[in-house]
Amino acid sequence: MSGHVNDPHAHGHDGHHGHDDEHGDSGxxxxxxxxxxxxxxxxxxxxxxxxxxxxxxxxxxxxxxxxxxxxxxxxxxxxxxxxxxMDAKSEGGWNMLALIFTLVLVVITLTGSLWVMYHLNHNMMPGMITPGEARIAP
Missing domain, CATH: 1.10.287 (Helix Hairpins)
Incomplete structure (x- = not known):
């Protein structure tokens, strides 16, 4: 009888509240x-x-x-x-994957921001434009 309380294949009715041992419980x-x-x-x-x-x-x-x-x-x-x-086994590895993804995004954001700020500072220093370059063509 499927869906019965004593049926081991029925999900959500076994008293474990969705935490089955077979789904990567890290212990x-x-x-x-x-x-x-x-x-x-x-x-x-x-x-x-x-x-x-x-x-x-x-x-x-x-x-x-x-x-x-x-x-x-x-x-x-x-x-x-x-x-x-958190470890490599918790939540079937999804916690670690989410952490790695977050770290990659943070590194890309910080590296890109520092790179842009450095080059803006380097390229916008006074004296970079010579007086002849500042003229607007007719």
Missing amino acids: MHATFRGYMTGFILSVILTAIPFALVMGKVFDKSSTTAMVILALGAVQIVVHMIYFLH
């Missing part, structure tokens, strides 16, 4: 240990850049900025894994 569940690990890693990854800046560890500010950006990227990954529970 990653929220645990106190997982949240504490994520929290401790986040605190460490926040304290290190703070200590680098306050202690003036690097002579050049560009080195400090690069280390802070790298640690920020690591912290994003920690948050995604321990708090958002």
Whole structure:
């Protein structure tokens, strides 16, 4: 009898509320240990850049900025894994695909914007136009 409560092939009536084990459940569940690990890693990854800046560890500010950006990227990954529970298997891989697509769009947008701003600044510098070029032809 199809659609019956005890029928294993009936969807939505088995008490799982649409979360079937066969559809890519990653097995990653929220645990106190997982949240504490994520929290401790986040605190460490926040304290290190703070200590680098306050202690003036690097002579050049560009080195400090690069280390802070790298640690920020690591912290994003920690948050995604321990708090958002994202991995290559979650939601059948769609979460990771959406993340990669978003990152590609952000990189294209930022790179394109910086490229346009650099070339506009370079091409619009005073002294680029010679006095003879500014005349309008009759």
